[in-house]
Amino acid sequence: MRSPGLGLQVSVDEGREAWVEKTYVITGATDGIGAAVARALSSRGDHVVAIGTNAAKGEALLREADNAPxxxxxxRADLSLVSANRSVVERILDAHPVVDGLVLCARYFRSRRHETAEGFEDNFALFYLSRLLLGDGLRPALERADRPVIVNVAGPGHDTPIPWDDLQSTRRYDGVGAMFLTGRLVDLLGVAFADRHGDGPVRYVLFHPGTTSTGFVGQFDPATAAFIERQKAVAKPATAVVPPILRLLDDPPADPLTAFGVDTPISVRDGSFSSADAARLAAVTDELLAGT
Known part of the structure; x- marks a missing residue:
């Protein structure tokens, strides 16, 4: 039975320790890093809410978990849709009044610009808006946990400029450029969360996994597909970044916002993490979401 507010382990008879199950929500959980973290958590005795779009891969995860402690x-949800994120949040809050951690991994690469049915550019919708909606939406359940944390798996700290008049890459779309731009927005998302809720218990961590063999899911043109294949040949396996993510989940940093390149801290005090820019982005986003 779940025991909210306890640590990872509690003492039982004769000094032995028993695992206390915690609940973690993972997006992009059927591929790459998300799947590797989901397997690790269920294997050690925790409960995982695994969110993804691929039903077959989801069923495979469920079969694996049948034999786990x-x-x-x-x-199954398409998190590029605002409506789907809101439905997922409602479902999780109904089923899990306490959530110990949220691990955000969902991302989908597109060589050509694509808009969702709700009219948002796909990177902006999935890589940014979804992470905003889930972090904010699940905050009530996170705040009931003992040491709650959001681990946002992205690419913190790069200096891609933000075109404030074209956040959704309508003028000159490039798949890699759009991904880097949205990554900058994710950095500011972490800043905004910490600025708004830093007095609360939820810690926010921006995590850069480095060159990792993730699911590499997306729609690639031939040149990008060839580059991806070369990356796969040299990238470390997704399981290699599971230990640092588990350490962050088990022992969140004390500061409201931190960033890491695997185990190496990244400063969140330079211009890339401007509170003024975060507030500006939050205001723009609030206006966009008000229309959905």
Whole structure:
């Protein structure tokens, strides 16, 4: 039975220790880093809410978890849709009044610009808006946990300029450029969360995994597909970045916002993490979401 507010382990008879199950929500949980973290958590005795779009891969995760000490539930959802994020948040809050950690991994590369059915550019919708909606939406459940944390797996600290009049890459779309731009927005998302809720218990971590063999899911033109294949040949396996992510989940940093390149701290005090820019982005985003 779940025991909210306890640590990872509690003492039982004769000094032995028993694992206390915690609940973690993972997006992009059917591929790459997300799947590797989901397996690790269920294997050690925790409960995982695994969110993804691929039903077959979700079923495979469920079968694996059948033999694990922990448990896993699969939620199939297209998180590029604002409406789907809101539905997922409602479902999780109904089923899990306490959430110990949120691991954000979902991302989908597109060589050509694509808009969702709700009219948002796909990177902006999935890589940015979804992470905003889930972090804010699940905050009530996170705040009931003992040491709650959001681990946002992205690419913090790069200096891609922000075109404030074209956040959704309508003028000159480039898949890599759009991904880097949205990554900058994710940095500011972390800043905004910490500025708004830093007095609360939830810690926010921006995590850069380095060159890792993730799911590499997306729609690639031939040149990008060839580059991806070369990257796969030299990238470390997704399992290699599981230990540092688990350390962050088990022992969140004390500061409201931190960033890491695997185990190496990244400063969040330079211009890339401007509170003024974060507030500006939040205001723009609030206006966009008000229309959905």
């Amino acid at each position: 922990g448990s896993l539930e699969f939620v």
